[in-house]
Amino acid sequence: MTSSVLLSARNLSVRFGGVLAVNNVSFDVERGEVFTLIGPNGAGKTTVFNLISRIYNATAGTLDFDGQRLTHVAPHDVAGLGIARTFQNIELFEHATVLQNLLIGRHIRRRAGIWSELLFTRTVREGERETRRKVEEVIDLLSLQHYRDTLVAGLPYGVRKVVELARALATQPKLLLLDEPSSGLNAEETGDMAFWIKDIQRDLHVTILMVEHDMGLVSRVSDRVLAMNQGEVLALGAPAVVQSDPAVIEAYLGSVDDVESLRRGPAA
Numbered sequence: 001m002t003s004s005v006l007l008s009a010r011n012l013s014v015r016f017g018g019v020l021a022v023n024n025v026s027f028d029v030e031r032g033e034v035f036t037l038i039g040p041n042g043a044g045k046t047t048v049f050n051l052i053s054r055i056y057n058a059t060a061g062t063l064d065f066d067g068q069r070l071t072h073v074a075p076h077d078v079a080g081l082g083i084a085r086t087f088q089n090i091e092l093f094e095h096a097t098v099l100q101n102l103l104i105g106r107h108i109r110r111r112a113g114i115w116s117e118l119l120f121t122r123t124v125r126e127g128e129r130e131t132r133r134k135v136e137e138v139i140d141l142l143s144l145q146h147y148r149d150t151l152v153a154g155l156p157y158g159v160r161k162v163v164e165l166a167r168a169l170a171t172q173p174k175l176l177l178l179d180e181p182s183s184g185l186n187a188e189e190t191g192d193m194a195f196w197i198k199d200i201q202r203d204l205h206v207t208i209l210m211v212e213h214d215m216g217l218v219s220r221v222s223d224r225v226l227a228m229n230q231g232e233v234l235a236l237g238a239p240a241v242v243q244s245d246p247a248v249i250e251a252y253l254g255s256v257d258d259v260e261s262l263r264r265g266p267a268a
């Protein structure tokens with residue numbers, strides 16, 4: 001029987017010299033949910049993300065993904081397992097079109113060997129067709145038809161964020177890691193991003209693990225929220241419960257802006 005848990009972190013710790021960036025952190029991400037990491041600057045959120053992407057090694061603890069020990073997987077094999085990510089600072093091929101960016105992203109999912117590729121066998125042709133079909137599906141889902149043949153370099157920032165999301169989705173991930181999806185977006189674009197995230201969850205059944213500072217977006221899209229501070233877990237639960245947790249409010253007190261954002265309701 002398939003477990004309802006897709007990603008399981010147990011007693012994770014990461015030390016950088018004298019800094020314990022992540023300290024004995026445990027959590028489970030359920031299949032199909034939007035699970036969000038929040039916390040003030042330096043809380044350890046990005047470090048947890050980088051552990052899952054295998055950019056960092058844990059000093060202690062384990063990560064299991066879909067029944068497999070992730071802490072033993074090489075970084076270049078993570079995408080093949082079904083984990084895709086977006087970045088805080090968009091990383092796309094600037095001088096390629098939207099469609100080309102999605103096709104490149106999708107390429108990692110192709111399994112044909114080098115001889116099949118060279119001989120353009122039936123398996124390769126079928127793979128090509130499937131790739132095109134999947135990429136067009138994502139373009140439709142995220143309403144990118146208008147931009148499909150436009151060079152990324154000529155696109156407004158808000159559209160590039162959606163293209164990056166599309167590229168990650170084109171790989172058909174089981175887990176989508178979103179690193180601050182609202183960063184650099186205005187209020188209206190952040191509202192649109194909330195819609196895309198909910199659409200992806202509902203239509204594609206992709207599990208989403210997100211790091212996000214905008215509490216409006218967090219409360220609007222998250223099923224559960226994990227609040228961290230100084231590497232440790234402060235609270236875990238429904239967004240409204242975590243945002244009103246006294247320990248979470250206390251942790252945000254260092255930054256007036258952040259406390260204000262905690263009080264803010266869902267984005268319009």
Ligand SMILES: Nc1ncnc2c1ncn2[C@@H]1O[C@H](COP(=O)(O)OP(=O)(O)OP(=O)(O)O)[C@@H](O)[C@H]1O
Pocket residue numbers: 016019020021039040041042043044045046047048
């Ligand atoms: N590669 C590194 N080398 C040394 N220290 C690091 C490294 N990466 C992170 N840290 C430290 O680990 C702690 C946690 O940082 P991390 O970036 O995970 O926090 P964060 O919650 O993502 O913060 P932010 O919201 O500002 O991005 C910080 O004290 C940071 O300075």
